[in-house]
Amino acid sequence: MNRRWIGLLFCLALPAAARASDDLRRLAACPFGPQLNAVSVDRLANRASWRTVKTSSGTMRVSVADGYRVMLAFPDSGPFVNLKLERSAPGRFGADRAAILAQMTSFAASPNAPVTPFQVVVRNGVELMMLESASIGAGGPIGMYTFVSEHAGVVATAYLLNQKPGRRKFQTLQQYRQLRDGFITALSGCMQQLPTDSAQNEADRDTPLHAGKAHAG
Numbered sequence: 001m002n003r004r005w006i007g008l009l010f011c012l013a014l015p016a017a018a019r020a021s022d023d024l025r026r027l028a029a030c031p032f033g034p035q036l037n038a039v040s041v042d043r044l045a046n047r048a049s050w051r052t053v054k055t056s057s058g059t060m061r062v063s064v065a066d067g068y069r070v071m072l073a074f075p076d077s078g079p080f081v082n083l084k085l086e087r088s089a090p091g092r093f094g095a096d097r098a099a100i101l102a103q104m105t106s107f108a109a110s111p112n113a114p115v116t117p118f119q120v121v122v123r124n125g126v127e128l129m130m131l132e133s134a135s136i137g138a139g140g141p142i143g144m145y146t147f148v149s150e151h152a153g154v155v156a157t158a159y160l161l162n163q164k165p166g167r168r169k170f171q172t173l174q175q176y177r178q179l180r181d182g183f184i185t186a187l188s189g190c191m192q193q194l195p196t197d198s199a200q201n202e203a204d205r206d207t208p209l210h211a212g213k214a215h216a217g
Contacts, residue, residue, distance in 0.1 A: 023195060024068055027068075027085055027154070027191065028041050028068045030190035032081070033183050033186045035075055036080065036179075037075075039073045039079065042070075044064060044068060051064055053099055054103060056102070057106075062086075063088050063095075064086050077168055077169050080160060085154065090153075097150075100155065105118055114134055115133060116133075124185070124189045128146070136162060141159040142160050143159070145158045145160070147188060151194070
C-alpha cells in the first residue's frame with residue numbers, strides 16, 4: 001500500500017477532535033506571505049475552555065475548544081503579527097461570533113477611540129472584522145482583525161503590531177497596508193481550505209448566526 005493511502009487511512013482512523021487539532025496545526029503553518037514567518041507556535045492550554053470579551057452590554061464569553069498562538073515576523077524586524085487560532089466548542093460558534101462582533105463594535109463606538117470606521121467584509125469566502133488605528137504613530141497594535149470561518153467553526157484573531165521605525169518592515173501607512181493586505185489574503189486563503197466541521201455545523205444549525213453578516217468586498 002502506498003504512503004498516500006496509508007496517510008489517508010491513518011487520518012480517517014483518528015478521533016474527530018484529533019483531526020480538528022491537526023487542522024489548526026496545519027493552519028498555523030500557513031504560508032503567510034513573502035518573508036513573513038512564524039517565530040513561535042504555542043498550543044493554548046487545554047484547561048482554557050473559555051475566554052471573556054468586554055462589550056458595551058457587559059462581559060461575554062467565547063468558547064475555546066482548542067487553539068494555537070502564533071507570532072509572525074519579517075527577517076531582522078520585531079514581531080509583526082500576534083495571531084490566535086481558535087476552534088469553537090460544538091454548538092457555540094454562532095454565540096462566539098456574536099460576542100466577538102459585540103466586542104469590536106463596542107470598542108469602535110467608544111468615545112475618542114483612535115480607530116478608523118469598523119468594517120465587516122469577506123475575503124476568500126472568510127468573514128473578516130477589521131479595527132484599525134488611524135495612524136502608525138501611536139504605540140500599541142495598529143490593527144485587530146478577526147477572521148471567521150463558519151464552515152470550519154474556527155476564529156482567527158490577528159493583532160498587527162507596531163515597532164520602533166528601525167525595527168519594523170514598514171515606514172509609512174501605505175507600506176503597512178500593503179503588508180496587511182498580503183497577510184489577510186494569505187490567511188483567509190488558508191482558512192478557506194479548512195475542512196467542514198460537520199459536528200460543529202450540526203450542533204450550531206439552529207443558532208442565529210447572520211446578524212451583522214459581512215458583505216463581500
